[in-house]
Amino acid sequence: MLVKQKLLNRALALARGIAPSGRPLNPLWTYLYLEGREKELVIRTANEEMDLEVRLPAMGEEGGPVLVPASPFIRAVENAPGDEDEEDKEVIILIQEGQVEVRAWPWRATINAAGPEGFPAWPESDTALRTRMDAQDLLRALSQVRYAVSRESWRAIFRGVQLEFSDRGFRAVASDGYRLALFDLERPQPFTKKAVVPARSVDELMRVLRGAEGEVDLAVGTSTMTMAAWQEKGVVRIAVRLMPGEFPDYERVIPKEFPLTVTLEAEPFREALKRVSILANKENHRVDLSLEGKRALLFAEGDYGKGQEEIPVSLEGAPMSLAYDARHFLDAVSRVEGEVVMRFSGQFTPTLIEPADGSGYLAVVVPLKV
Amino acid sequence: MLVKQKLLNRALALARGIAPSGRPLNPLWTYLYLEGREKELVIRTANEEMDLEVRLPAMGEEGGPVLVPASPFIRAVENAPGDEDEEDKEVIILIQEGQVEVRAWPWRATINAAGPEGFPAWPESDTALRTRMDAQDLLRALSQVRYAVSRESWRAIFRGVQLEFSDRGFRAVASDGYRLALFDLERPQPFTKKAVVPARSVDELMRVLRGAEGEVDLAVGTSTMTMAAWQEKGVVRIAVRLMPGEFPDYERVIPKEFPLTVTLEAEPFREALKRVSILANKENHRVDLSLEGKRALLFAEGDYGKGQEEIPVSLEGAPMSLAYDARHFLDAVSRVEGEVVMRFSGQFTPTLIEPADGSGYLAVVVPLKV
Numbered sequence: 001m002l003v004k005q006k007l008l009n010r011a012l013a014l015a016r017g018i019a020p021s022g023r024p025l026n027p028l029w030t031y032l033y034l035e036g037r038e039k040e041l042v043i044r045t046a047n048e049e050m051d052l053e054v055r056l057p058a059m060g061e062e063g064g065p066v067l068v069p070a071s072p073f074i075r076a077v078e079n080a081p082g083d084e085d086e087e088d089k090e091v092i093i094l095i096q097e098g099q100v101e102v103r104a105w106p107w108r109a110t111i112n113a114a115g116p117e118g119f120p121a122w123p124e125s126d127t128a129l130r131t132r133m134d135a136q137d138l139l140r141a142l143s144q145v146r147y148a149v150s151r152e153s154w155r156a157i158f159r160g161v162q163l164e165f166s167d168r169g170f171r172a173v174a175s176d177g178y179r180l181a182l183f184d185l186e187r188p189q190p191f192t193k194k195a196v197v198p199a200r201s202v203d204e205l206m207r208v209l210r211g212a213e214g215e216v217d218l219a220v221g222t223s224t225m226t227m228a229a230w231q232e233k234g235v236v237r238i239a240v241r242l243m244p245g246e247f248p249d250y251e252r253v254i255p256k257e258f259p260l261t262v263t264l265e266a267e268p269f270r271e272a273l274k275r276v277s278i279l280a281n282k283e284n285h286r287v288d289l290s291l292e293g294k295r296a297l298l299f300a301e302g303d304y305g306k307g308q309e310e311i312p313v314s315l316e317g318a319p320m321s322l323a324y325d326a327r328h329f330l331d332a333v334s335r336v337e338g339e340v341v342m343r344f345s346g347q348f349t350p351t352l353i354e355p356a357d358g359s360g361y362l363a364v365v366v367p368l369k370v
Numbered sequence: 371m372l373v374k375q376k377l378l379n380r381a382l383a384l385a386r387g388i389a390p391s392g393r394p395l396n397p398l399w400t401y402l403y404l405e406g407r408e409k410e411l412v413i414r415t416a417n418e419e420m421d422l423e424v425r426l427p428a429m430g431e432e433g434g435p436v437l438v439p440a441s442p443f444i445r446a447v448e449n450a451p452g453d454e455d456e457e458d459k460e461v462i463i464l465i466q467e468g469q470v471e472v473r474a475w476p477w478r479a480t481i482n483a484a485g486p487e488g489f490p491a492w493p494e495s496d497t498a499l500r501t502r503m504d505a506q507d508l509l510r511a512l513s514q515v516r517y518a519v520s521r522e523s524w525r526a527i528f529r530g531v532q533l534e535f536s537d538r539g540f541r542a543v544a545s546d547g548y549r550l551a552l553f554d555l556e557r558p559q560p561f562t563k564k565a566v567v568p569a570r571s572v573d574e575l576m577r578v579l580r581g582a583e584g585e586v587d588l589a590v591g592t593s594t595m596t597m598a599a600w601q602e603k604g605v606v607r608i609a610v611r612l613m614p615g616e617f618p619d620y621e622r623v624i625p626k627e628f629p630l631t632v633t634l635e636a637e638p639f640r641e642a643l644k645r646v647s648i649l650a651n652k653e654n655h656r657v658d659l660s661l662e663g664k665r666a667l668l669f670a671e672g673d674y675g676k677g678q679e680e681i682p683v684s685l686e687g688a689p690m691s692l693a694y695d696a697r698h699f700l701d702a703v704s705r706v707e708g709e710v711v712m713r714f715s716g717q718f719t720p721t722l723i724e725p726a727d728g729s730g731y732l733a734v735v736v737p738l739k740v
Contacts, residue, residue, distance in 0.1 A: 072674040075648045081641060081679075099675065107645050111675035271451060275477050278445045304442040305469065305481040309451075 001036045001058040005080060005089045005104070007234055008041075010211060011054035012074045014236065015045040017207055018052045019070040031067035032074075033119050036095045038062060045070065046120045049201050051239040052208075053122065063095030066113040073100065073111055080104035123239045128219035128226070129191040131165065135212035135229060141172040141183040142206050144361050147331045149199045150176030160196040160243045165189035165220065173247065179328045180250055180364040181335070194246045195220050201240035208236050254364055255345035255352070260317035262291060263356060266340040269296070270333050272309040276300045277326035279307035286368055287326040291344070292319040300326065320344050322351070323368040332363035371406045371428040375450060375459045375474070377604055378411075380581060381424035382444045384606065385415040387577055388422050389440040401437035402444075403489050406465045408432060415440065416490045419571050421609040422578075423492065433465030436483040443470065443481050450474035493609045498589035498596070499561040501535065505582035505599060511542040511553040512576050514731050517701045519569045520546030530566040530613045535559040535590065543617065549698045550620055550734040551705070564616045565590050571610035578606050624734055625715035625722070630687035632661060633726060636710040639666070640703050642679040646670045647696035649677035656738055657696040661714070662689040670696065690714050692721070693738040702733035 020029050025048060033044035041058040042065075044051065080091050081104055094101035095113075102109040142161065150158035155177060164171040170189055173182040197205070205227060209216070212229035219226045226239040277287055280300040290297040291313070299308045322344065332353045333340060339356035353363040390399050395418060403414035411428040412435075414421065451474055452459050464471035465483075472479040512531065520528035525547060534541040540559055543552040567575070575597060579586070582599035589596045596609040647657055650670035660667040661683070669678045692714065702723045703710060709726035723733040 069674050072648055076645070076677065079641075079645045079648065081638075081645070106681070107642070107677075107679045109645070109649055109675065109677040111649070112673075268451075271449075272477070275446070275449045275451070275479075278442055278449065279479055279481070303482075304439050305479065307446065307477075307479040309477045311476070 001041050001060040001063070001093050001095070002090050003041050003056055003058045003093055004087075004233075005077070005082075005091045006085075006087065007056050007232070008077055008091060008093075010231065011043055011056055011234060011236075012077055014052060014054060014204075014207060014211075015043060015070065016074055017204055018045045018047055018050055020047050021071075024048070028067065028119050030070055031114070031119070032070045033065055033116060034068055034093070034095055034100060034113075035065040036061065036063040036093070041093060044119070044122070049198055049241050050204055051120060051123055052204070053237045055235045057233050058093075060092075061094075065116040066095055066097075066100060067116055067119055068100045068111050068113045072109075073102070076102045076109040076111065081107050122237075123224045123226070128221040129165070129193055130217065130219050131189050131191070132215045132217055133170065133185075133187065135209050135214065135216045137185050137187070138216060139206055139209035141170065141185055141360070142202055142209070144183045144335050145172045145174040145181040146199070146202055146206070147335070148174040148176060148179055148181035148363070149202075152176065157196060157243060157245050157247060160198045161202045162194055162196045162247045163220075163225075164194050166192045173250065175247065175250060178325075178366055179332065180254075181332065182362050184360040184362075186360070191220075193220050195225055196243040196246060197225065197240050198243055204238060205240065208238050212236070253350060255343075255350050258317070258343040258345050258352070260291060260315065260320050260344040262296065262313050262315055262342045262344070263339055264296065264311060264313045264342075266333055266336040266338060266355075269311055269340065270330065272298055272311055273326060273330050273333065276307045276309055277330065279305055280326050284368065284370070285326045286323050286370065287329065288321065288323045290319075290321045291315055317344075320347060322347055323370055324351075324365060325368060328365050332365050335361055335363065371411050371430040371433070371463050371465070372460050373411055373426055373428045373463055374603075375447070375452075375461045376455075376457065377426050377602070378447055378461060378463075380601065381413055381426055381604060381606075382447055384422060384424060384574075384577060384581075385413060385440065386444055387574055388415045388417055388420055390417050391441075394418070398437065398489050400440055401484070401489070402440045403435055403486060404438055404463070404465055404470060404483075405435035406431065406433040406463070411463060414489070414492070419568055419611050420574055421490060421493055422574070423607045425605045427603050428463075430462075431464075435486040436465055436467075436470060437486055437489055438470045438481050438483045442479075443472070446472045446479040446481065451477050492607075493594045493596070498591040499535070499563055500587065500589050501559050501561070502585045502587055503540065503555075503557065505579050505584065505586045507555050507557070508540075508586060509576055509579035511540065511555055511730070512572055512579070514553045514705050515542045515544040515551040516569070516572055516576070517705070518544040518546060518549055518551035518733070519572075522546065527566060527613060527615050527617060530568045531572045532564055532566045532617045533590075533595075534564050536562045543620065545617065545620060548695075548736055549702065550624075551702065552732050554730040554732075556730070561590075563590050565595055566613040566616060567595065567610050568613055574608060575610065578608050582606070623720060625713075625720050628687070628713040628715050628722070630661060630685065630690050630714040632666065632683050632685055632712045632714070633709055634666065634681060634683045634712075636703055636706040636708060636725075639681055639710065640700065642668055642681055643696060643700050643703065646677045646679055647700065649675055650696050654738065654740075655696045656693050656740065657699065658691065658693045660689075660691045661685055687714075690717060692717055693740055694721075694735060695738060698735050702735050705731055705733065
């Protein structure tokens with residue numbers, strides 16, 4: 001089949017993120033499923049957590065389905081001769097029994113292929129709840145909270161991002177038990193549901209969304225969520241396994257009253273925090289924050305010495321001194337552009353961090369108890 | 371002392387490459403030696419193979435010498451507030467007993483410092499042979515042959531680059547016993563000497579040369595070579611330990627007679643070689659090259675399938691078929707821009723690769739004996 005090389009490369013870049021390297025549990029996951037149908041080439045890949053399917057416009061003989069080893073096939077296409085920016089550059093994918101040929105004159109690769117037996121079927125769900133969302137909105141929500149996902153194994157549910165659908169809107173939320181990030185989209189949803197997507201699958205959803213145009217279709221089932229996205233002449237479907245269960249009730253730990261509120265420019269504060277944390281204790285990464293008068297003083301001290309910096313701020317409320325894990329505090333502030341509002345509920349109780357423009361992002365950081 | 375931040379950052383970037391991370395044999399190597407002298411700041415760093423000294427113009431109080439832990443000091447300076455591209459931006463380095471302060475308002479870091487005792491003295495050499503070379507010429511010679519250095523330990527001398535000084539000129543040469551690369555500069559030298567510099571030290575020499583202006587001073591001693599380079603208002607000196615011994619007589623393995631000579635464009639050949647090698651056997655990386663008529667045919671076959679591509683060439687001599695380790699062949703051709711001349715001495719005897727413009731580069735690759 002004749003396929004536009006640019007589209008095929010983009011599809012294979014997505015597939016590469018999913019096809020496992022090394023020795024996966026199921027050796028078939030190192031293969032791509034290829035099928036030449038009427039006017040389209042279907043590429044599918046899978047791992048233990050996800051399935052991905054890309055359909056690209058293609059011309060010529062039908063063929064397959066076959067399974068072709070992902071790595072050499074992707075490299076044979078990606079490295080095909082010619083300027084990859086040429087919009088109309090085409091490559092020939094010839095799907096035959098036992099082999100797939102990649103041709104882009106004068107280059108020719110013949111790659112051994114296997115039958116499609118054993119490759120996972122597409123996980124269709126009958127009972128799915130369906131909605132549509134703007135691709136870039138969804139991308140924004142996921143990418144703003146992704147950092148707060150836990151890397152620990154002891155509370156497995158926190159290794160995913162919880163997606164919340166309700167008539168109030170859509171929310172993405174992540175936490176590791178010490179901090180929390182959420183992003184609200186004010187788009188009423190046609191159903192009420194909480195679904196927890198594992199972090200690695202969130203990364204792939206974001207990769208698909210980055211190249212997507214317009215809206216995406218979401219179908220949330222009991223154990224699987226599927227998303228269909230449109231990319232310049234191609235369709236991408238991704239199915240991600242959901243984690244069983246849902247987050248504990250985090251809303252009750254979000255304080256409602258704040259003796260002190262501070263507004264400041266996010267960028268210079270972030271830079272100062274980065275600097276001061278250079279000297280922080282290597283064990284607890286402690287940075288002290290003193291809020292008094294018209295300034296915020298950042299201070300850290302560790303084995304190598306000490307660092308400090310002050311930033312002019314406007315305080316509303318009583319002076320306060322707190323300490324944070326510099327990494328958590330920095331993560332939380334780094335998602336804000338422009339002005340940031342920090343609401344302090346107390347010296348040892350959670351601090352809230354939000355953009356002043358109320359764009360939907362909220363971070364909760366717990367001060368260190370030292 | 372008041373120092374231009376841009377110059378200091380550049381000096382510290384060099385120092386960072388040399389100061390070992392982790393736990394080195396000598397814990398003092400993780401420190402920087404700092405000394406505020408009249409109108410200059412002296413920064414020195416060392417590891418088991420090299421010493422580096424940078425002198426920067428500076429104003430203000432003298433101080434030191436002291437030893438300051440390299441990592442936090444470098445980070446405290448690099449992250450100092452303000453736009454790093456501002457030419458005139460200055461930072462204050464206050465060298466006191468027991469501590470060094472970094473100040474760039476409102477940022478202030480106080481880093482614990484130790485006395486200079488035990489830090490290696492600068493390895494001056496009385497018996498050195500001296501010469502001057504254009505920095506960019508020397509950089510070119512080193513960077514063209516660096517790839518051919520051996521990574522194996524069995525013939526230690528090949529883990530360095532041999533520098534040859536004679537009245538015929540200057541030559542850099544590297545080999546791993548299977549292939550060889552050399553670069554000749556037609557600059558007669560005032561002495562005759564061969565000196566082998568370990569690969570890691572060659573990398574540092576190149577880093578210094580990249581920022582150097584005009585000529586550099588070289589002093590070749592029996593166990594150490596020192597190089598002094600000038601960078602926009604600063605002086606950099608680097609001393610590298612030489613490896614004992616010299617390369618075996620490699621010139622006798624370079625063939626003199628060639629039944630076949632081929633001239634072709636390096637770039638498309640390199641691209642074709644890259645593609646074909648995707649399908650090569652993972653053990654020996656074999657790629658076959660058939661030269662016949664007006665074409666070169668590249669072919670490889672491995673577990674995944676086979677790849678082939680042909681390139682139009684002009685042959686002078688008898689047709690020939692050979693096989694190479696694709697990686698070695700690609701390395702050798704990758705250093706040539708424009709037209710490349712390949713001289714084939716026989717099916718199993720060394721092949722010579724040179725740029726058609728005779729710029730001084732020569733690579734020798736031995737075909738596979740299969």
